[in-house]
Amino acid sequence: MKPENEGTKINVGSMGIGFGLDYYHSKDQFIHFGYSALFGGADRTWVEATETERSHRIIESMTTEYISLSNNHKFGQFSIGYGLSFAHNKWDYKRRRWLWVFFIPVPVLLEHRVEQHNAFGFVFPMHLQVGEYFNVGAVYRPTFLRTTATHKLAYEHLLSLEFAWKIRVKK
Numbered sequence: 537m538k539p540e541n542e543g544t545k546i547n548v549g550s551m552g553i554g555f556g557l558d559y560y561h562s563k564d565q566f567i568h569f570g571y572s573a574l575f576g577g578a579d580r581t582w583v584e585a586t587e588t589e590r591s592h593r594i595i596e597s598m599t600t601e602y603i604s605l606s607n608n609h610k611f612g613q614f615s616i617g618y619g620l621s622f623a624h625n626k627w628d629y630k631r632r633r634w635l636w637v638f639f640i641p642v643p644v645l646l647e648h649r650v651e652q653h654n655a656f657g658f659v660f661p662m663h664l665q666v667g668e669y670f671n672v673g674a675v676y677r678p679t680f681l682r683t684t685a686t687h688k689l690a691y692e693h694l695l696s697l698e699f700a701w702k703i704r705v706k707k
Contacts, residue, residue, distance in 0.1 A: 537598050538690050539627040539651035547598045551575050552696065564610045568617065568661065572675075573601045574696060592633035592646060600625045600694060602677065604659040613665040621659040621677050625692065626652040655679035655692065663700065671700040 537545045556570030575597075606619025631647040657679030663671040678693040 537600075537625055537627055537692050540653075540685055540687065542627070542651070545596065545598060545627060547596075554698070554700075556700075558608075558702065566608050566610065566615075568604070568606045568608055568619070570606075571601070571603050572696075573599070574694065575599050592631055595628075595630045595632075597628045598626065599628075602659075602694075604661075604677070606659050606661055608661065615661070615663045615665070615673075617659075617661045619659045619661075621657050621679065623655045623657065623677070623679050623694075624652065625655060625679075626650065653685040654683045655690075656681045656683070657692075661698075663698070665702075669701055669703055671698070671702055673698045673700065 537547075539545060552572060552574035554570055554572035556568055558566045558568050560566040600623055602621050602623035604619055604621040606617040608615045608617030627650070629647070629649045630645065632643050632645045634641040635644045636642070657677060660676045661673060662675070663673030665671050675696050675698055676693065677696075678691065680689060680691055682688055682690055
């Protein structure tokens with residue numbers, strides 16, 4: 537992620553959730569419409585104490601939500617696709633220190649910045665069907681055009697590992 541007036545931020549997340557719908561328009565091709573929300577977790581760092589300021593904690597977190605529409609080709613148990621995506625990305629930065637009041641630590645917020653923007657890009661899903669309903673795969677989602685940021689053109693990407701439960705509804 538590239539927040540405005542900041543350098544590139546890299547984070548390895550741990551959790552997300554997604555919902556989707558597959559429509560098979562032929563035996564080996566389907567269109568997928570999906571929504572995903574990914575929580576990048578938070579990087580926590582301690583900054584060492586200086587003579588004028590006590591040590592403080594910095595917490596940076598990144599989240600993204602996106603919708604995508606992709607055309608996918610199925611080759612046996614393997615599927616690969618290409619499509620478009622629209623994302624809402626958010627970077628949250630907090631710097632705080634602990635103030636001790638009667639032996640009880642109380643957090644004091646020293647600085648808080650939030651940067652969020654929307655972006656258009658592509659989506660490239662790849663999945664392997666394992667069993668009748670379970671799929672394992674990866675999704676690469678690059679974005680290029682940011683609609684709500686000062687710098688409109690910026691490359692950002694998300695690479696996610698997915699575990700999907702797909703239930704087929706038959707006619």
